[in-house]
Amino acid sequence: MRRLSGLGVQLxxxxxxxxxxxxxACQDEAVLHRFYLVNGEEGWLPFGTDCSRGEVGKKAFCVTGKCLDFGSDDTPLHDVEFTLPSLPRSR
Structure with missing residues (x-):
């Protein structure tokens, strides 16, 4: 996109x-309160980026574009569920 300021933020x-x-999320060059999410792997924050947003007692980190909660033993609290698109059933 041509009209991005180059300033990025974590939403x-x-x-x-x-x-x-x-x-x-990259800021629009002309409309300073507007941000655009970047699609695809290039739009993911680095592995291990804190995504807990300062919540007390919460540990959450970015893993392949997803915010995963971690326990006190530094293991994910929930299994990551990958879903595939529904495919038409053939007879």
């Missing part, structure tokens, strides 16, 4: 997108 999660803190 807060939303109910619709809890993984948003692990994606790169």
């Amino acid at each position: 807060s999660p939303t109910a619709e997108d809890p993984h948003r803190p692990c994606r790169v």
Whole structure:
């Protein structure tokens, strides 16, 4: 996109997108309050980026574009679920 300022920020999660803190958001050059999420692997923040957003007692880090919660033993609290698109069933 040609109109990006080059300034990037880490955004807060939303109910619709809890993984948003692990994606790169770049600022619009003209509309300073507008940010665009970068798609694909190049839009992921580096592995291990803190995505807990300062919540007390919470440990969460970015792993391949997803914000995963970690326990006190530094292991993920939830299994990562990869889903494939639904394919039409053949008869």
